[in-house]
Amino acid sequence: MSQIISDPSNHSLGHTSTARQSALRAASLANVAIRPLRHLDDFIACEALFDSIWHPEPGSSLMAKELLRGISSANSYVSGAFQTGQLVGACVGFWGPPESRSMHSHIAGVSGKARGVGYALKLDQRAHALESEVDTITWTFDPLVRRNAFFNFHKLGGMASQYLVNYYGSMLDDINGTDESDRLLLEWNLASPGVIRRCDATPGTSTPPTADHNGVAALTIGRAGQPVVADTSASTLLVGVPEDIENLRHVDPGLGREWRTAVREVLAGALSRGGRVEGFEPQTGSYIVTRGK
Numbered sequence: 001m002s003q004i005i006s007d008p009s010n011h012s013l014g015h016t017s018t019a020r021q022s023a024l025r026a027a028s029l030a031n032v033a034i035r036p037l038r039h040l041d042d043f044i045a046c047e048a049l050f051d052s053i054w055h056p057e058p059g060s061s062l063m064a065k066e067l068l069r070g071i072s073s074a075n076s077y078v079s080g081a082f083q084t085g086q087l088v089g090a091c092v093g094f095w096g097p098p099e100s101r102s103m104h105s106h107i108a109g110v111s112g113k114a115r116g117v118g119y120a121l122k123l124d125q126r127a128h129a130l131e132s133e134v135d136t137i138t139w140t141f142d143p144l145v146r147r148n149a150f151f152n153f154h155k156l157g158g159m160a161s162q163y164l165v166n167y168y169g170s171m172l173d174d175i176n177g178t179d180e181s182d183r184l185l186l187e188w189n190l191a192s193p194g195v196i197r198r199c200d201a202t203p204g205t206s207t208p209p210t211a212d213h214n215g216v217a218a219l220t221i222g223r224a225g226q227p228v229v230a231d232t233s234a235s236t237l238l239v240g241v242p243e244d245i246e247n248l249r250h251v252d253p254g255l256g257r258e259w260r261t262a263v264r265e266v267l268a269g270a271l272s273r274g275g276r277v278e279g280f281e282p283q284t285g286s287y288i289v290t291r292g293k
């Protein structure tokens with residue numbers, strides 16, 4: 001093991017033991033047991049859990065039990081979090097090409113009553129990837145969902161440089177509604193200093209505060225809840241998102257679509273020119289975006 005750790009090409013492997021300890025600690029704090037899903041009953045429960053969260057159209061499912069079985073049989077990541085024997089959260093990912101040393105995390109969901117389970121699942125996934133000599137996990141998420149942006153950037157320490165327009169096409173479930181499925185592609189560098197500070201901190205240590213970024217607001221929320229775009233040449237932008245886009249899609253679908261268009265214009269525009277999402281500012285609900293050189 002000492003040879004692997006000392007090899008610069010495998011520097012992330014030195015964090016494997018600590019990552020597993022952090023994952024076990026997070027699971028304990030969330031009062032869950034996390035384990036791989038390997039049996040038919042597990043896959044049936046996982047399919048039902050995801051459908052209970054997203055409420056897809058009748059007759060369709062986000063992750064059918066047959067697909068979960070196949071991904072699991074291919075030795076990719078299919079794990080669940082259990083409380084008193086009941087599945088309350090699950091996460092599914094699959095390996096990238098061998099040379100990429102990456103995993104793509106396709107879906108993760110947690111019952112609304114569970115607390116801290118999503119964080120525990122992601123730390124378990126991180127430990128599993130590092131144990132498998134993989135140092136990067138990617139996944140997509142809707143850039144309009146503020147709580148996910150907070151979790152992915154502020155809580156986990158992810159970064160993003162790609163904005164994917166209408167990536168999945170029409171999805172038609174309770175969360176996505178009739179909106180187009182724009183996504184940010186998150187990059188989670190598992191052994192980077194920022195990720196280590198957030199994931200391997202000792203109990204009682206708070207998430208690192210957002211750095212002083214001197215950002216200038218490029219997209220804010222107007223008095224009527226509408227998106228307000230500001231033209232700026234600043235090197236660091238603050239790109240705001242609505243507080244609760246899922247509720248907004250139900251009560252005012254037109255305004256929800258306005259937000260989709262505005263975020264696409266500002267965020268996709270900046271990233272297409274070499275920009276990068278470096279973090280998320282909880283106080284204003286804004287992405288911190290550095291412009292490309």
